Amino acid sequence: xxxxxxxxxxxxxxxxxxxxxxxxxxxxxxxxxxxxxxxxxxxxxxxxxxxxxxxxxxxxxxxxxxxxxxxxxxxxxxxxxxxxxxxxxxxxxxxxxxxxxxxxxxxxxxxxxxxxxxxxxxxxxxxxxxxxxxxxxxxxxxxxxxxxxxxxxxxxxxxxxxxxxxxxxxxxxxxxxxxxxxxxxxxxxxxxxxxxxxxxxxxxxxxxxxxxxxxxxxxxxxxxxxxxxxxxxxxxxxxxxxxxxxxxxxxxxxxxxxxxxxxxxxxxxxxxxxxxxxxxxxxxxxxxxxxxxxxxxxxxxxxxxxxxxxxxxxxxxxxxxxxxxxxxxxxxxxxxxxxxxxxxxxxxxxxxxxxxxxxxxxxxxxxxxxxxxxxxxxxxxxxxxxxxxxxxxxxxxxx
Ligand code: PLP
Numbered sequence: 001x002x003x004x005x006x007x008x009x010x011x012x013x014x015x016x017x018x019x020x021x022x023x024x025x026x027x028x029x030x031x032x033x034x035x036x037x038x039x040x041x042x043x044x045x046x047x048x049x050x051x052x053x054x055x056x057x058x059x060x061x062x063x064x065x066x067x068x069x070x071x072x073x074x075x076x077x078x079x080x081x082x083x084x085x086x087x088x089x090x091x092x093x094x095x096x097x098x099x100x101x102x103x104x105x106x107x108x109x110x111x112x113x114x115x116x117x118x119x120x121x122x123x124x125x126x127x128x129x130x131x132x133x134x135x136x137x138x139x140x141x142x143x144x145x146x147x148x149x150x151x152x153x154x155x156x157x158x159x160x161x162x163x164x165x166x167x168x169x170x171x172x173x174x175x176x177x178x179x180x181x182x183x184x185x186x187x188x189x190x191x192x193x194x195x196x197x198x199x200x201x202x203x204x205x206x207x208x209x210x211x212x213x214x215x216x217x218x219x220x221x222x223x224x225x226x227x228x229x230x231x232x233x234x235x236x237x238x239x240x241x242x243x244x245x246x247x248x249x250x251x252x253x254x255x256x257x258x259x260x261x262x263x264x265x266x267x268x269x270x271x272x273x274x275x276x277x278x279x280x281x282x283x284x285x286x287x288x289x290x291x292x293x294x295x296x297x298x299x300x301x302x303x304x305x306x307x308x309x310x311x312x313x314x315x316x317x318x319x320x321x322x323x324x325x326x327x328x329x330x331x332x333x334x335x336x337x338x339x340x341x342x343x344x345x346x347x348x349x350x351x352x353x354x355x356x357x358x359x360x361x362x363x364x365x366x367x368x369x370x371x372x373x374x375x376x377x378x379x380x381x382x383x384x385x386x387x388x389x390x391x392x393x394x395x396x397x398x399x
Contacts, residue, residue, distance in 0.1 A: 004302050006187045007259035009071040015064055015252070026249045027060040044231060057229050057237055061245035065252045069201075069217050072186065072255070074193045077225035079218050079236055080248055084183060084202020085111050086241035087216030091179050091200050092116075092148060094228055094235035098124030101143045103176075105132035105151040107158050107366045109202075110357035112181070116150075129362075133293075135166055142174045149176055153191055154184040154297075157350035157374045158366060159286050159310055161293035164300060168195030184340070187262050187305045192219060194300055205341030205376075206309070208251045209261055215243050215251055259305060261343075261379060266306020268377040268386075273311055275387045281394070282314040310340065312350075315371035320397060321349040325373060327393040333386060340376030345386065347375045 017024045032052040034040040043051045052058050062080050069078035081087040092115075096102060104116050106129040116127045130141040132151050142149075149171040151162040164180060171178040172195075180191040183202040191199045201207060203215040218228065218236075228236040236242070266287070273285035286297050287307025297307065315321040325347055329336045334345025338353050348354060351363055351370045358366070380386045 004074055004190050004193055006072040010068050013071055024064040027245045030055045056240050056242045059245050061248045062243060065248040068252055068255050069219055073199055073219040074190050075219040076222040079225050079228055080243040081216035081241045082243050083214040084204055084216040087200040087218045088112055089115055090235050090241055091198050091218050095148045095177055096125050100147045101126040101145045102148045102150060103141050103146050104129050106130060107155045108152055109156045110355040114357035132162055133160055139170055146174050146176045149178045152181040153189045154308060157355055159284055161286060161297045163296055164191050164194040164196055184310055185308050187259055188301050188308055203251055208254050209341055211342045213247050215247055262305045264379045265309025265377050268380055268383045269309045269311040271383045272387055285311045309377040312372050312374045314369045315373060318349060318352055318370045321371045321373050323397040324393050327396050331389045331393055333389045334378055343379045345375060345378035347373055350374045
């Protein structure tokens, strides 16, 4: 296991600003003043420190959040976006031009898959998908024009683990970058410490944890983040997907409880996995040794944050899954909704929701059952009671 402690890295930051408040004040300005005309010119050229130019570039609230994000990731810098997909699309578009190639894991969040397959290809970027569990297949799929290898650390919705150290070697040998979406596993994995060049997040999920906004983050080297916001060529500066500072302020506060939440989400999912196993449900959880990537996960993870709050059961058919989810919602297990990382349990049938952009034949090739129910386990205090409700819902659906 890695000996990196992202929670302590955030804890040790002195986040006070000039007001000396315990929380930095919310920046409420779209533009900022300069004492001298020359300071403005120098700031435009990135030659000053401590000056803000314009809120689409930087503002004090986003900067404070990004310092915490960079501390958590062990990267030099970070930048925050208005959604997770904005982080992913900005990071990917920044690396490619027409004629370049992106090699992506076949299993990704459906929105990412649709962006890569349907949208980016309109601009002459080549995209191909391969099973990233098969490292030999990944090596073979690399082309002379490959600029990016893209994967999720724990993938959505199959919960397979990407071998980040090995994938980074393949990417770097080809002169490409490895970009990793770590949305399911903040703190558990530190992809840039494992060899990735860039880590992206949907902060909508665990990092914020309250399901009251969409937000995203891009973490990497200082040089890389500065290139993203370069006034002439920066993809973030020129497409403008910046996060609103009111939101960054609230997300920053929630980040300070992320380690405790991750631990509790993980403990609850682990408890359920063991109980599902006992009663013979077809379950999938990477925290038990029978998961194909258990050893790999153990070798890559930071200590003390558990194996994540995502767990799935396979009910065989989409109809069976629908019936059980409706009963679970009635019984108060949680909500039938997309998304994850919330304090309450959320469940959905992946094939019909967050992966519905992935054509059915590819869903089959990935190994995604049409009856797959993906749970994002909440912070339930009595997880045995939750298990009993799920079991009762399954039994009732079979009557
Ligand atoms: N990455 C993963 C793994 C996701 O599950 C999602 C959304 O479900 C996203 C990215 C997109 O994030 P957002 O909805 O914040 O744009």
